[in-house]
Amino acid sequence: MKPSLVQFLKVFLLLALGRVTNTQVPDQDVLVSLGKLPLDGHFSFHDVSTAAWDFGNLSSFMPAAVLHPGSVDDIAATVRHVFLMGEHSTLTVAARGHGHSLRGQSQAAGGIVIKMESLRSVKMRVNSGASPYVDASGGELWINVLHETLKYGLAPKSWTDYLHLTIGGTLSNAGVSGQTFRHGPQISNVNELEIVTGRGEIVTCSPEQNSDLFHAALGGLGQFGIITRARIALEPAPKMVRWIRVLYSDFASFTEDQEMLISAERTFDYIEGFVIINRTGILNNWRSSFNPQDPVWASQFESDRRVIFSLEITKNYNPEEAENMEQEVNNLLSQLRYMPLSLFHTDVTYIEFLDRVHSSEVKLRAKGMWEVPHPWLNLIIPRSSIHTFAREVFGKILKDSSNGPIMIYPVNKSR
Incomplete structure (x- = not known):
């Protein structure tokens, strides 16, 4: 191999791992001008290292300043100030929610990171009328939205599997979970947005008002504006969840059952799949805590390192509907082709199911196993x-790796 090619590969690998940074520190006059902006909140210029990491833990870019906004006006004033510096300015701005980006998207090398969680002080407002909704800050956590809306017997329709993320963060991506097949991703359940544009203007938009901006910002990765408020559609919240897992050794049966379930008129409320190597554990992984009632184990599941597919499904219900729920669940399960003796189930409250990943996070943090590199890849693959x-x-690559979850969400493209 030629030396030049070796050098190229070394540089490529370093860039791919996100360890090479090219940080341009702004002039001191620029930082002084930021400090002079009349704000309800404040800037930090020294203690900014916490904004130089994210959940991916693959990239680290030190910002020059962190804005702790006390109001939406603070964000608008800051963005406007940067915009007026002109096109030759190298100062960049990144909105940071709970920091769950994977490759430094919530960081700004030598720029300004806006700490969106500072806006959580803005009070949520729940409208429980005929078409219920909640107005919440873009920096509010979904878990807090759930707690507030449950006071009215309501909840958002679509979720992510991890609720300790900000509204603006997931709406800037998509927000996908096991309910997506029915309700679409979270971005399909938003009635209105308030956005700070790249010019520093505060704009309200919806499907009827400033619709181009509305549709561009939802799933726009923050490139069309910063989401500072969202109006999210709600529905009546159930009290209980029948949480079920079944196992498959055959991918064709597994995926065909998924496709059947998401196409049925009466079906489960949550449908998601996992790809598992036996040695990594069948019932539990870092994403959730599942304590089945009356599990039946078979030695064939334990240690032969076969690839196994797990279907995770739920049925929502209220206590007075338990008998009907049992009948519906049994009818649906009778149509599936999972491995005999691999049915596990448990009953939990609605909030326990939705917040299940956080309980595992707490355990992993206690073991020092949470803040590690998280390479992650999301793919949309057509049925064909x-x-x-x-x-x-799964047949060739998976067997050489036992780290991290591999999830398969069946979705209807019409959603």
Whole structure:
């Protein structure tokens, strides 16, 4: 191999791992001008290292300043100030929610990081009328939204599997979970947004008002504006959840059952799949805590390192509906082709199910196993290609790795 090619590969690998940074520190006059802006909140210029990491833990970019906004006007004033510096300015701005970006998207090398969680002081407002909704700050955590809306017997329709994320953060991506097949991602359940544009203007938008901006910002990765408020559609919240897991050794049966369930008129409320190597544990992984009632184990599941597919499904219900729920669940399960003796289930409250990943996070943090690199890849694969993908990826690559979850969300593209 030629030396020049070796050098190229070394540089490529370093860049791919996100360890090479090219941070331009702004002039002192620029920082002084930021400090002079009339704000309800404040800037930090020295203690900014916490804004130089994210959940991915693959990239680290030190900002020059962190804005702790006391109001939406603070964000608008800061963005406007940077915009007026002109196109030759190298100062960048990044909105940071709970820091769950993977490759430094919530960081700004030598720029300004806006700490959106500082806006959580803005009071949420729940409208429980005929078409219920909640107005909440873009920096509010979804778990707090859930606690507030449950006071009215309501909850958002679509979730992510981890609720300790900000509204603006997930709406800037998509917000996908096991309810997506029915309600669409979180961005399909928003009635209105308030956005600070790249010019520092505060704009209200919806499907009827400033619709281009509305649709661009939802899933726009923050490139079309900073989401500072969202109006989120709500529905009546159930009290209980029947939480079920079944196992498959055959991918064709697994994916065909998923497709059948998301196409049925009466079906489960949450449908998600996992790809598992036996040695990594069947019932539990870092994403959730699942304590089945009356589990039946078979030695064939324990240690042969076969690839196994787990279908996780739930049925929402209220206590007075338990008998009907049992009948519906049993009818649906009778149509599935999972491995005999692999049915596990438990009953939990609605909030316990939705917040299940956080309980595992607490355990992993206590063991020092949370703040580690999290390489992550999301792919949308058409139905026509899923069997080829599974054969090439799950059949050949997976067996050499036992780290991290591999999830399969069945979705309807019409949603």
